[in-house]
Amino acid sequence: MGMMIGNIYFISAIAVVGGGLFGFDISSMSAIIPTQPYKCYFNQGGLNPQGYCYGPNTDVQGxxxxxxxxxxxxxxxxxxxxxxxLGRKKAIMIGCVIWVIGSIIVSASQNIGMLIAGRIINGMCVGICSAQVPVYISEIAPPSKRGRLVGMQQWAITWGIMIMFYISYGSSFIKGTAAFRLPWGLQMIPAILLFFAMFFLPESPRWLASKDRWQDCRDVLTLVHGKGDPHAVLVSKEFDEIKAAVEFERQNADVTYFELLTPKMINRTHIGVFTQIWSQLTGMNVMMYYITYVFAMAGLSGNNLLVSSSIQYVINVVMTVPALLFVDRWGRRPTLLIGAALMMTWLFANAGILATYGVYQPDGIDGQREASTLVHGAASKAIIACSYLFVASYAPTWGPVSWIYPPELFPLRVRGKAVALATSANWAFNFALAYFVPPAFVNIQWRTYIIFGVFCIAMFLHVLFLFPETAGKPLEEITVIFEDPNGFKYLGTPAWKTHGSYHREKELGMAAADEEKAFKRGSETASKDDASPERVSEHIEK
Structure with missing residues (x-):
């Protein structure tokens, strides 16, 4: 394995920079949208009575x-x-190259068309990396640390948001178009670093196994799980489980996206897809992209506006940490349920405050037509507080879990495509909401919050009745939950009866000596009948 890095935390820390690129994008928009250099360069609406540029039209900005x-x-x-x-690793590297191309076009934009073209290309990188980084990490991480490590993707996004916001804020003091060209150009740096760092990371052992590269697969497991010892019990156990799963899946035909819609898979597919859809329908990205509109309604302007918005990004980074530390212990279900209930509370509170104390502003505030309602005094402080509390509720719950959960639901054979499908649902709704919110703030004003509050109620009920617990279980064991013969025909074990198994690895440690002896005996006498369907399914059930 030569120069390869084996520390699982280090591997994850590098891989999740792919997620951080998405964070860069979110805040570069929110910090740049309200600035005059941006509005005047891409202006479509003439000047308002105070002599400010209106910037792009509302639907064009969307x-x-x-x-x-x-x-x-x-x-x-x-x-x-x-x-x-090509493998998880090469897919992420291709994403990096695409990002650099997109960033060059965006930072050199001469008109709105060129800006949109560059952003679509940037988006292609984010689509690849956001789908494949969680797959890569979940396939290489030991079960008891998997949630924490995949959750680092969300933490990287929050760091990207915060760092880029401050870069954009600093650049907003520059005169002329450099105010937005500089931050859009600087976002190339992490992608270039990620591209070269990926050379030193191992490939996913599960992907190597699917390509019959068994020795490479064992080498990666030895490096990552065995700290260099090929006879470590966890190495043997993971290798056996991967081998059994691959053989079993081989006998069950090739995979296409249509397989994800078969009766056996449809339940997992709908849970994975809806995890990502709901994480968008919480309204979080709306709070991120367009937070400056919300705070303008609370009467903030200029520097005050941008600094107050940035506090929310700091909260986002800090509050994601508890999830990284405890999500494997808490489990996925309680985390999602509590998050939905809290977010619903703050959204309805914001709607109520704006409806009761807000004064309609037909021309918007400071040239921002989207900021259509103004509140003063205590009510404005309450709007800001509820917005901060909303972020603090999302960051340790739906934020990380929406990336952790989908890769855990699927068997290896379909995992790459299944997670890609779930992530594409995230982006489809992200697209719709980014488009919907500026006109919504203009046309239905405070009612926008009610819409997202109702979504939070729906997701609470959906998780309660249909999302099983996957924390701490080996990926191969999760299959059993969905194919439980004693459960419902196509739903498997009822969701509310499932529990996590966080302490599994300690049990492994106690059984280490017996396992190792058994493994050595077994590997000496292993014969072809080990790969028979009966043996394999028996192995998986164990």
Missing amino acids: GITASMPAGSWLAALVSGYLSDI
Whole structure:
């Protein structure tokens, strides 16, 4: 394995930079949208009475913001094929190259069309990386740390959002077009670093196994799980489980996207897809992209506006940490349920405050037509507080879990494509919402919050009745939940009866000596009948 890095935390820390690129995009838009250099360069609406440029029309601004998730949607779907053919590692590296091309076009934009084209190309990178980084990490991580490590993707997004916001904020003091060209150009740097760092990371052992590269698969497991010892019990156990799963899946035909819609798979597919859809329908990205509109309604302007918006990005980074530390212990279900209930509370509170104390502003505030309602005094402080509390509720719950959960639901054979499908649903809704929110703030004003509050109620009920617990279980064991003969025909074990198994690895440690002896005996006498369907399914059931 030569120069390969074996520390699982280090591997994850590098891989998740792919997620951080998406964060860069979110905040570069929110910090740049309200600035005059941007508005005057891409102006479509003339000047307002105070002599400010209106900037792009409301629906065009929605289109500019939404062009990135549009590119992501397309690329996330394709990424499943890309990563199954070339490997998880190469797919992420291709994403990096695409990002650099997109960033060059965006930062050199001469008009709105060029800006949108560059953002679509950037989106293609984000689509590939956001779909395949969680697959890569979940296939290489030990079961008890998997949630924490895949959750680092969300943490990287929050860091990207915060760093880029401050770069854009600093650039907003520059005169002329450099105010937005500089931050859009700087976002190339992490992609270039990620591209070269990926050379030192191992490939996913499960992908290597699917290509019959068994020795490479064992080498990666030895490097990552065995700290160099090929006889470590966890190495043997993971290797056996992967081998059994691959053989079993071989006998069950090739995979296409249609297989994800078969009766056996449809339940997992709908849960994976809806995890990503609901994470968008919480309204979180709306809070991120367009937070400056919300705070303008609370009476903030200029520097005050941008600094207050940035506090929310800091909260986002800090509050994602508890999830990284405890999500494997808490389990996926309780985390999602509590998050939905809290977010619903803050959304309805914001709607109520704006409806009761807000004063309609037909021309908008400071040239921002989207900021259509103004509140003063205590009510404005309450709007800001509820917005901060909303972020603090999302960051440790739906934020990380929406990336952790989908890769855990599927068997290896379909995982690349299944996660790509789920992630593409995230981007389709991200696109729709980025487009929908500016006109919604203009036309239905505070009622926008009610819509998202109702979505939070729906997702709470959906998780309660249909989302099983997957925390701490080996990926091969999760299959049993969905194919439980004692459960419902196509739903498997009822969701509310499933529990996590966080302490599994300690049990493994106690059984280590017996396992190792048994493994050595078994590997000496292993014969072809080990791969028979009966033996394999028996192995998986164990």
